[in-house]
Amino acid sequence: MTIPETTNTTRAANPSAIFAPGLLDGQVVLVSGGGSGLGRAAVLELVALGARVAICGRRADALEDTAASAGAACSTHVCDIRDEDQVDRLVDDVLARHGRIDTLVNNAGGQFLAPAETISPKGFRTVTRLNLDGTWLMTHAVATKAMIPAGPDGRPAGGKVVSVTLSPHHGLPGMVHSSAARAAVENMMRELSIEWARFGIRLNAIAAGQFATDIFMTKYPRPMVDAAAGLVPLGRLGTPEEFAWLVAYLASPAGDFFSGSVLTLDGARDNHTGPWPAAGSADAAGNPLTEARQTRDPSAQAPR
Numbered sequence: 001m002t003i004p005e006t007t008n009t010t011r012a013a014n015p016s017a018i019f020a021p022g023l024l025d026g027q028v029v030l031v032s033g034g035g036s037g038l039g040r041a042a043v044l045e046l047v048a049l050g051a052r053v054a055i056c057g058r059r060a061d062a063l064e065d066t067a068a069s070a071g072a073a074c075s076t077h078v079c080d081i082r083d084e085d086q087v088d089r090l091v092d093d094v095l096a097r098h099g100r101i102d103t104l105v106n107n108a109g110g111q112f113l114a115p116a117e118t119i120s121p122k123g124f125r126t127v128t129r130l131n132l133d134g135t136w137l138m139t140h141a142v143a144t145k146a147m148i149p150a151g152p153d154g155r156p157a158g159g160k161v162v163s164v165t166l167s168p169h170h171g172l173p174g175m176v177h178s179s180a181a182r183a184a185v186e187n188m189m190r191e192l193s194i195e196w197a198r199f200g201i202r203l204n205a206i207a208a209g210q211f212a213t214d215i216f217m218t219k220y221p222r223p224m225v226d227a228a229a230g231l232v233p234l235g236r237l238g239t240p241e242e243f244a245w246l247v248a249y250l251a252s253p254a255g256d257f258f259s260g261s262v263l264t265l266d267g268a269r270d271n272h273t274g275p276w277p278a279a280g281s282a283d284a285a286g287n288p289l290t291e292a293r294q295t296r297d298p299s300a301q302a303p304r
């Protein structure tokens with residue numbers, strides 16, 4: 001199968017609200033799932049900072065839409081990351097087009113929400129294939145074709161891999177398949193950060209909490225979406241731009257000493273199961289209850 005490939009030449013993305021222009025000049029970044037949501041926001045930020053970005057996904061129209069906003073620095077590549085032949089061809093095409101891959105962002109992923117006992121073997125496999133096998137295929141192909149081979153100085157070119165996983169880590173009911181797959185991806189990043197350090201490859205995970213992307217707001221049952229911010233101690237969902245800034249930071253020289261880390265970006269969702277003070281833990285004004293200070297009478301101290 002031939003993979004359609006285009007480079008868009010309309011307008012450039014808006015400047016970054018955080019980082020200096022030119023921060024990523026000369027870099028090439030491959031973003032899976034760059035046609036929508038978090039991936040799209042990352043693409044726009046990376047391009048604004050001077051990177052050339054290749055994006056992949058299954059839907060050509062979504063990719064073209066992102067490319068229309070990103071401008072000439074963005075090339076689109078239709079690819080299903082679960083198919084190893086397509087992934088191989090994708091990486092070859094990106095190298096032919098851009099000459100190098102400095103950072104791979106494994107953002108493509110997802111799942112369906114269903115009680116564990118109702119998930120069929122096919123359903124479980126579908127989600128683990130996408131999130132775990134697909135991430136492995138992309139990581140292995142990019143590493144072996146772009147990062148382990150020698151660069152201009154004769155040494156392995158090196159590079160960075162950023163994989164999107166999921167917070168909370170302590171289990172997300174209705175997502176047993178995805179919870180399992182994302183935990184595996186985090187350990188994949190940790191393991192490879194040891195094995196591939198000798199090639200100068202840094203691998204990290206961003207464990208994303210709940211972000212207000214179009215699909216998050218529309219795919220899941222409405223009452224659960226409406227309740228989601230209330231389960232975040234900071235009291236709100238994340239924005240795609242906040243995700244994009246962390247990707248840009250990791251891709252930049254500021255991220256060079258990060259490897260084998262899981263950066264949890266979730267407004268503290270991982271650490272607590274609800275807002276604080278919880279029901280029954282606040283006074284009438286909404287302040288957390290405090291225990292009465294113990295008064296100690298020194299004369300009543302027990303003899304040593």
Ligand SMILES: CCCCCCC/C=C/C(=O)SCCNC(=O)CCNC(=O)[C@H](O)C(C)(C)COP(=O)(O)OP(=O)(O)OC[C@H]1O[C@@H](n2cnc3c(N)ncnc32)[C@H](O)[C@@H]1OP(=O)(O)O
Binds near residue numbers: 114124126221
């Ligand atoms: C507010 C509540 C949630 C809070 C936490 C949320 C945290 C995470 C948020 C996000 O990740 S938001 C981004 C989500 N984005 C995506 O999920 C995009 C990618 N997703 C998909 O492409 C699909 O959802 C998919 C199912 C993961 C893969 O699609 P694919 O087209 O490959 O599979 P299907 O042919 O549709 O299905 C195959 C197989 O899977 C089972 N299945 C699918 N959907 C369901 C379902 N709704 N319920 C039960 N089982 C399902 C089923 O076995 C399908 O086989 P068949 O039965 O069709 O033969």
Ligand SMILES: NC(=O)C1=CN([C@@H]2O[C@H](COP(=O)(O)OP(=O)(O)OC[C@H]3O[C@@H](n4cnc5c(N)ncnc54)[C@H](OP(=O)(O)O)[C@@H]3O)[C@@H](O)[C@H]2O)C=CC1
Binds near residue numbers: 166208
């Ligand atoms: N939004 C949130 O709250 C959270 C999101 N995440 C994860 O962050 C990532 C981005 O999420 P978000 O932007 O919200 O969701 P989206 O659904 O918008 O993004 C998922 C992207 O992955 C692509 N994709 C899916 N399956 C494949 C495939 N087989 N091959 C290639 N590309 C594929 C989709 O494109 P296409 O359909 O064209 O293939 C889409 O662009 C996902 O991994 C998601 O699970 C994690 C935690 C929370």
